Amino acid sequence: MLFQKDHMLVSRFNDEKIFVEAWGENGVRVRITKNAALRGDRWSALLPDGAKQADEINITANNCATLKNGKITACFEQNVLVFRNEKGEELLAEFWQGNRPLDKKVPHNPIYFASRIWYPQAAGASRIEYRFKAYDDEKIFGMGQYQDDRFDRKGSTLELAPRNTQASIPFYYSSRGYGFLWNNPCLGRATFGANYTQWEAVSTDELDFWVTAGDSPREIERQYAEVTGKSPMMPDYAMGFWQCKLLYADQNELMTVAREYYRRKIPVKVIIIDFFHWTKFGNWFLDPKKWPDPKGMVEELKSMGMELMVSVWPSIETESDNYEEMLEAGYMIRTKAGLPFGCLFGSNITFVDSTNPDARKYLWEKIKKNYYELGIRNYWLDCAEPEYSNPTFSNFVYDAGPAEMCANLYPVEYSKAFYEGLRESGEELPISLTRCAWAGTQRYGTLLWSGDIYATWKAFKQQIPSGQNVGMSGVPWWNTDIGGFIGGDRADPDYCELITRWFEWGTFCPVMRLHGAREGQREEGYTPPNEIWVYGEKADEIMEKHIRLRERMFPYIKRCMQEATETGDPVIRAMFYEFPNDEKAWNLPYQYMLGSDLLVAPVLEPGVTELAVYLPEGESWIDIRDGKEYAGGQTVTLPAPLESIPVLRRKSAEAMFEF
Missing domain, CATH: 2.60.40.1180 (Golgi alpha-mannosidase II)
Incomplete structure (x- = not known):
């Protein structure tokens, strides 16, 4: 049965309903459910003001109907959903094999392979497989960040889950002239096969996706940015050189490094305090024994032209000052069974529930009191997936729902906590360095980085296609740990060559940030150094030259950032x-x-x-x-x-x- 309901075209067959509506410029949104009504937009990456009147809706006989919005038309053709461009050419269509429902004109086929298959679960949820046709000439770009060698995603199977080094952003651009957003934050899998494309939702009660058509990659990316949001403007200082390592253990070590850069007249714009600057996970403040004068530190850094950033983890251990209060208020992630712990770093550690609005406000109040009011305005949102010791997610429950149904929301909502807190505190240009993302995360001032990658040539090479695909996923702010994170010995000539090449490339990334957990000899009890002068005279000379080059590039980098803010164009x-x-x-x-x-x-x-x-x-x-x-x-x-x-x-x- 096909009918019009308000501004939507609706298809109903048995207990399944498909709602199609015009959404954004040249776009359509499709939602599929077996419930009595649609669930609303709490889990949606789309901005809520995207719905619009279609150019036209036509319903004809033989189970056929169309909804047109600019350059795209959604068609029900014998109950099969097909998307066509303004020339009438097929962009994308559901994949059915065998007889369709009510398709009496097609001779009987011994195999029946439906486009959508629902596998019922408890409490009204289902595991769902949804198949679309594959096209031999098609190239696929986007889908977020994965550590592999794939540029064109055609032929790939991608897990849809938040993990360290992996940011599942399920939007892709097709060389056939369309863009596709899988608007479901549930865990799942996407397979871009040669015979068909399959999306799998591990657990959900509704499917939601958005399709847009355009004449160029630029047009489609801009349309996606309009419906999911654009990055705010990046602050000027963030476009310069960032210095970091795992980890500056105390105020003395960090200030010694900062003063040495200043003495050498090398412009450092951001310097970072990594994790374990606190007394316990969940005590969101600087340990006064190690950081005795944070206000004075911030002021001196500013006098040298440097901004301070601190790492903030969502982790809370039972001995934290805040644990009992947060437990009582329901501000932490829960478990279906067993103890409420699941952090990779310890058995008695859990996480703040970023999908709970009250928990986000609580977290920000702690951050504001203990960092912001000291003059620290920049935050490194590490472990933003969050990083579970049990990678299946199946035992965890969020305020928004079971993790299997909404786990990909977590990194977005974690970034949102800081963005909204900073904005409410008067900051016009918030920026947060974040280890994970999902669709729409860019609108919260998120600077995604590629996570804890290896310090190898192989890992380095993987970053180039990865960064381009992140850009095609609608996230213009992206960077890597220059030199890689895991490994790298300054006494190894081969590694010194690698980090030099990585540094040169990092000069031409959206953000230029040196970081890593280096190997080799420690100095004065601290972790191995990671400053440009420790890799030999030749590397030092080259790196310093490129830092100064980055400074001269500032007007161009700023122009790129303005384009991202105004249009949604990627920087890479x-x-x-x-x-x-x-x-x-x-x-x-x-x-x-x-x-x-x-x-x-x-x-x-x-x-x-x-x-x-x-x-x-x-x-x-x-x-x-x-x-x-x-x-x-x-x-x-x-x-x-x-x-x-x-x-x-x-x-x-x-x-x-x-x-």
Whole structure:
């Protein structure tokens, strides 16, 4: 049965109802349920004001109907849901095998394979599999951050769950001219197979997705940003160089490092205090024995041009000053059975429930009193997944619902706690460095980083396609631990080469941040150092040069950030984003555009002294290092000495800075 209800087109068959409505420019939202009514938008990544009147809704005979919104039309064709562009061409369609319901004209088929299969669970929930057709010519980009070598997601199976190094952001751009958001925060899996695409929801009572059509990657990404939100403007200082390591153990160590950078006249814009600066997990304050004068520390850092950032974990141990109060109020994640603990770092540690609005307010009040009022305005939201010792999630329950049904909400709501708290406290440009994300997280001033990755060439190489896919997922603020997080010995020449190359590339990322848990000799009882001067004279010279280059790049970086804020354009852009008509631009995972005008080609293997770089057609290109000009539409071999990586600008763009 097909009918119109208010501004929606509705299909009902047996106990299943499909609601289709115009949502945003050139977009449609689809919700599917067996409940009496839709559940509302608490779990939705979409902004609530996206619903609109369709251009037209037509219902005809033979179980056919259409809803048109600009460049996209959602069609029920013999009860099969199909999405078409303004030319009538098929963009995406459900995958059915065998006879459809009420399809009497098709001869009997011995196999019946429905597009949607509901596997009932307790309390009205179901595990659901939903299949769409696959297309041989299709390329898939986006889906968040995964530590693999895949650029085009076609052929991939992706877990939809928040984990360290993994940010499930289930939006993708298709080379067929559409974008697709799986608007379900439940755990699940997405498989972009050769025979069909399958989405799996581990546990839910409703399916929700959004599809948009457009003529270019830019148009589709901007439409996605309009319905899920754009990043606020990044503060100026955050566009410079950030210094960090695991970990500055006390005020003396951190200030010694800060003063040495200042003495060398090397501009550090952010310096970070990592975890275990507290007395217990859940005591959100600086241990006064190790950090005796935080106000004075903040003031001195500011006098040197540096902002202080502190790591804040959502973890609470039973001995915390706040544990009993939070337990009584229901502010922590619960378990279905057994003790209410599940942190990777200890048996008696749990987490604040970020999906509880009152818990978010409680957390912010602690942060405000113990950090913000000391002058600390920047927060590193580590362990934001959160990181469970039991990675199945099945025993955990949030205020929003069972973890299996809504676990991907956690990192978004954790960022939201700090964004709203900072805004209410008068901060105009909040920024939080965050280890995980989901759809819509960008609107809360979230700077995603790629987590605790290895300090290896393999891990380094994986970051380049990963960063591009994060950008295609609607998150423009992204970075990595320069040098990798796990490992790296300053006494190893091979590692010194790796971190030098990583540092050069980090100069051309949205944020330039040095961090890591280094190996090797400790100094004065502290963890191994991670400052630029500890990796040898040559590396020191190269890194200092690139920090100063980053300073000269500031006007261009700021322009990129303004574009992200105003339009939703990513800062790191896949080559096809700027050159969609160049076929070769769709197959370049290891080079990219920084903003609209700079082509960046990092060196990703040891011992390299020259690099093949493809220059898109329709432009001439100028190497910013030596001013040499190259015609577009060709692959050129460029010098890549240890001192620099190839970076070229469009000739049509103004010279922005000197190398």
